[in-house]
Amino acid sequence: MDENEILFDDLDIPAFDPFARLQQRMQGQQGRRAGGLFGGSDDSDEEDEDDDAHAQDDPDGLDDGRVRSARVVVEDDLITFARDDFDDVGVYQIIEQAMSVDFNYYEVEVMDWGAQGRIGIGLARDNYPLNRQPGWNYGSVAYHCDDGKLFQNSGFGRAFAAPAQQGDVIGCGIDYSAEAVRDRVRVFFTRNGSEIGQALVEVPPTGFFPTVGLHSSGESVRVNLRARWPPEQDDEMIGDDQDPNAKWSRLSKVTKKDGLLSYIGLGQSDSDGGIAQSCVPLTHCNHYFELEIVDSGDKGYVAIGIARQDYPTYRHPGWNPGSVAYHADDGKLFHGEGRGREFGPSCHQGDRMGCGVQFLKDDDDDDDLDDGESEEDAGEGRKIEVFFTRNGKRVGKEIATVPKGGFFPIIGMLSRGEKVRAVLTPLSG
Structure with a gap:
């Protein structure tokens, strides 16, 4: 089949590498608490654990320096929507570490589809509003499981991939090996071990952070921050x-x-x-x-x-x-x-x-x-x-x-x- 579309690769656009700039920003930030979501341990945090657990009992807000969340119940890596209506959006965001060359990918398993499967999986800036699905507001991009659309800085999505279903594992990452164009990077999504699409996205000043949105009763997901892409093979x-x-x-x-x-x-x-x-x-x-x-x-x-x-x-x-x-x-x-x-x-x-x-x-x-x-x-x-x-x-x-x-x-x-x-x-x- 012939194709007549102008290729993005063929455009004569001067390359820009935002990765080095982003790394410089991240090096200048204060280190996050040790023993967080990415492994390791710190006995000095034992007193804080009770406070974190108590904060998670309040589904309307949590920000402990590692996680920001609202209207969700957090049990280890299991995230469950804490509302029975569709008016509110539940958001879970990892802010312990921005996406980088060393941490460029994560996965979310859909444990329970809930009433409508209105689950958004993507990336967002660290101060993203906790009542908005990722992808709906500036500084975010996300794949939405219910309709397979991609949302990027807007409440209007575009056709992107097939809808997901209960049991699927959806991944989101940044391809740091790809050549950056101006101030945008290639964000890609996977489903059950296969890439389903990509988008060129502008990097926010403080970087991108894993963000998940839940929006219908009964929805539950499991977040895996240790996933790798492509998967390592023996x-x-x-x-x-x-x-x-x-x-x-x-x-x-x-x-x-x-x-x-x-x-x-x-x-x-x-x-x-x-x-x-x-x-x-x-x-x-x-x-x-x-x-x-x-x-x-x-x-x-x-x-x-x-x-x-x-x-x-x-x-x-x-x-x-x-x-x-x-x-x-x-x-x-x-x-x-x-x-x-x-x-x-x-x-x-x-x-x-x-x-x-x-x-x-x-x-x-x-x-x-x-x-x-x-x-x-x-x-x-x-x-x-x-x-x-x-x-x-x-x-x-x-x-x-x-x-x-x-x-x-x-x-x-x-x-x-x-x-x-x-x-x-x-x-x-």
Whole structure:
């Protein structure tokens, strides 16, 4: 599928790095109490514990230097709405530590949906009003579980992702590895281990703090400040004797369950792309993989190909530099741009699509590797042949230049209901 939208990445906007400025601000703040929500202990706080517990009995307000909250009951990491009507909003905010490079992500598990599931999860300034859902007022951004909308400095939300449900784990974080643009950073959200969307957000003067809003009777959530993104993986997870889908560790708007990769995005615009990318680069010994289209979904926008390791999670494979992909809906080949060329037949439910690489003759000699240099790093700047198959037969090939770090298998989906089964298996012989 062609795309004609102007890319944010392509805009010539001077970069600005607010992270260093934010870190300087945080270094100048007074240290928070030891033994707080992030672990550790301090015996000197024993006398204060009774005061904190007593303050939590009053749902209309708490500010102990670590937490600000109103109209919620706090029991360790379990937060419950303390009202029976919908007029008031309950807010729970962690102010012990601002979001930073070392603390860039947290998760919230929806324990009880309550009457309407009007739960907001996001980030806000440290003096955010405790009677407003995160996202509604200036200095905040949040994903709302009941309608899947994103709210950013306004009471009017925009379509963002599918609604959540009881039992879901919603994450929110800041990508400090991404290039900042002017004074904005990339805030992203996850659902059950998969990225569901992102937004460019202006950082308040004192930084961002985890903030949760509850707004209907019976709602209850559990907050996890020790969550990490992406999740840490054991080396065993990528062993040959493991589930092949375990290697698809970089997921955005895609979930993996029972051997299937399923699209969970909105599928409404070019920026709703979902990807599954392998954590294992293609090499001489690991050079081919396949997918089976289990469900073509609404429009069959399935893509298979290879991409650089840091490929944008919201872009369909092949559309951005550092990627090559074969698209199922129109059979076109896309190589680093949003306009494809005629390549092969379209693919449909039940078809198998394959992608592999062949290292050209000059690259087959491993004697050229320097000491300590990996195979994929050594290939940077070299030419390889990328080929694609359909139901076991070759469709065509394309010459590509290996980026720094190598090429990684990638699958893209972009319409509701799409499901594929992927296998990372080298060709025999």
